Amino acid sequence: MRRHERVIVAAFVLGLFGLWEALARLGRLDASLAPAPSTILEALMRLLKRPEVLTSLGVTAWEAVAAFLIAVPVGLLIGFTLAEVPVLGALFRPLVNFLFGVPKSIFLPVFILMFGVSIPQKIAFGVFTTIFVLIVGGVASVQSVPRELVTVSRVYGADRWQIVREIYLPAMAPILLESARLGLVFNITAVLLCEIYGARDGIGYRIAAWGENLQMPQLYAALVIVAAAAVAVNEALRRLEARLGFWREQS
Amino acid sequence: MTRALVAIQGVSQHFGVDGASVPALEDIDLEVPDGQFVSVVGPSGCGKSTLLSLVAGLRLPSRGAVRCDGELITAPMPRKVGMIFQEANLLPWLSAVDNVAFPLKLRRVPKRERLEAAARMLELTGLAGFEDRLPHQLSGGMKQRVAIARGLVQNPAVLLMDEPFASLDEQTRMVLGDELLRIWSETRKTVLFVTHSLHEAVYLADRVVVLSARPGRVVDDVLVDLPRPRSFAMTTGERFGVLKDRIWQHIKHAERR
Numbered sequence: 001m002r003r004h005e006r007v008i009v010a011a012f013v014l015g016l017f018g019l020w021e022a023l024a025r026l027g028r029l030d031a032s033l034a035p036a037p038s039t040i041l042e043a044l045m046r047l048l049k050r051p052e053v054l055t056s057l058g059v060t061a062w063e064a065v066a067a068f069l070i071a072v073p074v075g076l077l078i079g080f081t082l083a084e085v086p087v088l089g090a091l092f093r094p095l096v097n098f099l100f101g102v103p104k105s106i107f108l109p110v111f112i113l114m115f116g117v118s119i120p121q122k123i124a125f126g127v128f129t130t131i132f133v134l135i136v137g138g139v140a141s142v143q144s145v146p147r148e149l150v151t152v153s154r155v156y157g158a159d160r161w162q163i164v165r166e167i168y169l170p171a172m173a174p175i176l177l178e179s180a181r182l183g184l185v186f187n188i189t190a191v192l193l194c195e196i197y198g199a200r201d202g203i204g205y206r207i208a209a210w211g212e213n214l215q216m217p218q219l220y221a222a223l224v225i226v227a228a229a230a231v232a233v234n235e236a237l238r239r240l241e242a243r244l245g246f247w248r249e250q251s
Numbered sequence: 252m253t254r255a256l257v258a259i260q261g262v263s264q265h266f267g268v269d270g271a272s273v274p275a276l277e278d279i280d281l282e283v284p285d286g287q288f289v290s291v292v293g294p295s296g297c298g299k300s301t302l303l304s305l306v307a308g309l310r311l312p313s314r315g316a317v318r319c320d321g322e323l324i325t326a327p328m329p330r331k332v333g334m335i336f337q338e339a340n341l342l343p344w345l346s347a348v349d350n351v352a353f354p355l356k357l358r359r360v361p362k363r364e365r366l367e368a369a370a371r372m373l374e375l376t377g378l379a380g381f382e383d384r385l386p387h388q389l390s391g392g393m394k395q396r397v398a399i400a401r402g403l404v405q406n407p408a409v410l411l412m413d414e415p416f417a418s419l420d421e422q423t424r425m426v427l428g429d430e431l432l433r434i435w436s437e438t439r440k441t442v443l444f445v446t447h448s449l450h451e452a453v454y455l456a457d458r459v460v461v462l463s464a465r466p467g468r469v470v471d472d473v474l475v476d477l478p479r480p481r482s483f484a485m486t487t488g489e490r491f492g493v494l495k496d497r498i499w500q501h502i503k504h505a506e507r508r
Contacts, residue, residue, distance in 0.1 A: 148336065152336070154309060156353065156357055157328075171344075
C-alpha cells in the first residue's frame with residue numbers, strides 16, 4: 001500500500017514536470033519567467049562545472065556550518081540554564097520569547113554596521129537567527145524530563161551524573177534533535193538572506209546577481225541545489241530523531 | 252519475627268510553606284518486624300506518602316530517626332529498600348527487561364548478570380515472554396508488574412509501595428493484589444503498603460496502621476488475624492467486616508472534620 005502510494009506520488013510529480021516541459025516547448029509559458037525543466041537541468045550541470053560556483057557553494061556551506069556549530073551549543077546551554085535556574089528563567093524568558101517571534105531580517109543592517117559585509121557578519125547573523133530556536137528548544141527539552149523518573153532513579157541509588165546520563169539525556173534527545181533540525185532551516189535561510197542582501201561571495205550572492213540579470217535558468221538551478229542540500233540535511237536529522245525517539249508513543 | 256527491620260522512632264516532619272512551618276507527621280513511632288506486611292491508611296493528606304519517602308531516604312525527618320536493619324537512613328539505600336509508586340514510572344525508552352535491570356545498571360553490575368536477574372524477576376511477576384516490550388506496548392497492570400519486578404531485582408529486605416494499584420481498574424487491582432501476596436509469600440519481604448482502599452489494606456496485610464488527619468499520628472494499629480493464604484471468600488466474612496469497620500470509624504471522623 002505504501003509502495004503503491006509512493007508510485008502514485010512520483011508519477012504525479014513527474015507528470016507535472018512533463019506538463020511544464022511541454023507547455024514551455026509549445027511557447028505557452030514565458031521562457032524568461034519559467035524556462036523548461038530541461039533548460040534548468042542543463043544550467044544546473046553547467047553551474048556544477050564552474051569552479052567559481054563551487055567556491056560560492058563552499059562559502060555558503062562554511063558560513064552555515066560555522067553558524068550552526070556556534071548556535072547549537074551556546075543556544076542549548078542558555079536554554080538549559082534558563083530552565084534550571086528559576087531566577088534567570090523568570091528574568092530572561094519574556095525577552096527570549098519576544099525576540100523569538102520578531103523577524104530577524106529587521107536586524108540585518110545592524111549586523112552590517114557591526115561586522116561590515118563579510119563572512120563573520122553572515123555567521124553572526126546566522127547564529128542570531130538560529131539561537132532562539134535552540135534556547136526555546138533547550139528550555140522545552142529540560143521541562144520534558146519527567147520528574148518522577150528522577151525520583152525513581154534516586155530511590156535506586158543514582159548519583160547526579162547517572163541521572164543526567166540515564167534520564168535527562170535520553171528524555172531530552174528527541175526535542176533536542178527537533179530543535180537542531182528547526183534551527184538548521186532557520187540558519188540556512190538566514191545565511192542566504194544575508195548573502196542576497198549584500199555579499200562578495202556565496203551562493204546567495206550568485207542568486208542575487210542572476211536574479212538581477214534575469215538569468216532564470218541559473219536562478220532555478222541554484223534553487224534546486226539549495227533545496228537538495230536543505231532536504232538532505234533535514235531528512236538525515238529527521239531520521240536520527242525518529243531513531244532516538246522510538247519510545248515515544250506517537251511515533 | 253522479633254527484630255524490627257524498619258524502625259520509625261519519634262518522627263515528625265514539617266514542611267515550609269510560604270514561610271510557615273506546616274506539620275505533616277507528628278511523633279510517629281512504628282516498628283515493623285522482618286517479613287511483616289503492613290498497610291498504612293489514613294485520610295487524604297495525612298502524610299502516608301511522606302512517611303514512605305522518609306523510609307526511602309528521599310528526605311530527612313525534621314525530628315526523630317528512621318532505621319532500616321539498625322542503620323540510620325540518611326540517603327536512599329537501594330540495596331535494602333525497593334520502592335513502587337502509584338504510576339509504574341518506567342523509563343519509556345527501555346524495554347521491560349532493561350527497566351527491571353536499571354537499578355543493577357546504576358550499581359554497575361555486568362550486563363549479562365543484570366539481564367539474567369531481571370529476566371528471573373519478570374518471570375516471578377508473571378511477565379515471562381514480555382522482556383523486549385517497551386512500556387507503551389504494555390497495559391497498565393503489566394507496567395505495574397514490571398515496576399514490582401524492578402523493586403525486587405536487588406533482593407531488598409524492604410518493599411515500599413505507595414498506592415501501587417490506585418490507578419488501575421478494579422479487576423486488575425484484585426488480580427495484582429493476589430499476585431503480590433503470592434510474590435510476598437515466595438520472597439518474604441517486609442512490606443510497607445500505603446493505600447486509600449480499606450478493603451485492600453485489610454485483605455493484603457498482617458497489620459494495618461491507621462494515621463489521623465494532618466498532621467498524621469498513629470491512631471490505631473490493627474492486627475489482621477485472618478488466616479493465610481487469603482481468599483476472596485474471606486472478604487465477605489464477619490471478621491473482615493469487623494476489621495474494616497474499625498478502621499473506617501477512624502477515617503470517617505477525620506474526613507468529616
